[in-house]
Amino acid sequence: MASYKRILVALDPEAPAEALIRCGVELAQADQGTLYWFSCAHASSEELAAYASAQDAKRQLLGVARARLSGWMAQAREAGVAIELEVYWNDDWPQSAVHAAARRGADLLLCGLPKEDAANARLTARERTLLRRSPCPVLVVREGREWAGHTLLLAVDLGADDPAHARLNTAVVEHGKRLAEALGMQPVLVAATGRVLGTGAREALVSEAAQRFSLEPAQVRLGSGDALGVLSEAVDALNAPVAVLGTVARRGLAATVLGNTAEALLKGLKVDLLVVN
Numbered sequence: 001m002a003s004y005k006r007i008l009v010a011l012d013p014e015a016p017a018e019a020l021i022r023c024g025v026e027l028a029q030a031d032q033g034t035l036y037w038f039s040c041a042h043a044s045s046e047e048l049a050a051y052a053s054a055q056d057a058k059r060q061l062l063g064v065a066r067a068r069l070s071g072w073m074a075q076a077r078e079a080g081v082a083i084e085l086e087v088y089w090n091d092d093w094p095q096s097a098v099h100a101a102a103r104r105g106a107d108l109l110l111c112g113l114p115k116e117d118a119a120n121a122r123l124t125a126r127e128r129t130l131l132r133r134s135p136c137p138v139l140v141v142r143e144g145r146e147w148a149g150h151t152l153l154l155a156v157d158l159g160a161d162d163p164a165h166a167r168l169n170t171a172v173v174e175h176g177k178r179l180a181e182a183l184g185m186q187p188v189l190v191a192a193t194g195r196v197l198g199t200g201a202r203e204a205l206v207s208e209a210a211q212r213f214s215l216e217p218a219q220v221r222l223g224s225g226d227a228l229g230v231l232s233e234a235v236d237a238l239n240a241p242v243a244v245l246g247t248v249a250r251r252g253l254a255a256t257v258l259g260n261t262a263e264a265l266l267k268g269l270k271v272d273l274l275v276v277n
Helices: 018-031 054-078 093-104 125-133 163-183 199-212 227-238 252-256 260-268
Strands: 006-011 034-041 082-089 108-112 138-141 151-155 186-192 220-223 242-246 272-276
Touching: 006 018, 006 093, 018 034, 018 054, 018 108, 018 138, 018 163, 034 054, 034 093, 054 082, 082 093, 093 108, 093 125, 125 138, 151 163, 151 227, 163 186, 163 242, 163 272, 186 199, 186 227, 199 220, 220 227, 227 260, 242 260, 260 272
Parallel strands: 006 034, 006 108, 034 082, 108 138, 151 186, 151 242, 186 220, 242 272
Antiparallel strands: 138 272
């Protein structure tokens, strides 16, 4: 079973941090883990002109970034959470966050998604960097809804029988179950069949999936159609605030896309997302 003992929270210097920090604290409390808050500060050449020197600008702006988080750090420590803070001078905070996650041996990387990015049809460059290059699963907090007591969706592909997809399905379920256990949620496996199934065939597939992933048949939901449509319907029907999905990491030219299905889900589902690769 996956565990989250070392959680890196990548804080966008220009985005609200409250929901992201709250989520990180809840996970660290549940798993008795350590939080590593990571942020960056930087200034353009035009902005630097307002300071006595580049060193003065760096000192002041790094101080502002630390002060921005000091109140939250005090609250987290009062709640019994072990926490460390890193603020780097760098204009590429997603890449710096990925390096920090690797350096810390993180089990989970948390990041936020500003509302203006959520409205975009395609992933932004910073989202691609975090999702493609992270050395660990990435939890994208975009809605900031309460999770406890709600349904957590496990998005799997039951139609793929190759070893890579089988491993990915297993990882999705394993991470989803751990997250559900930590936050008091009910995991429900969701899969798109791509075709309408008869009653007998549907029941057989539900039974097989439940047995394969150690779930109850009532925790398996099948839908006909494309993955985004089936998962969106499940989100609405079950009022699910979070989903877990898998994507295959890529490099080189292939890394310009995460895959049509994965990218459609990442941009189309209006929930928080745990992305496993």
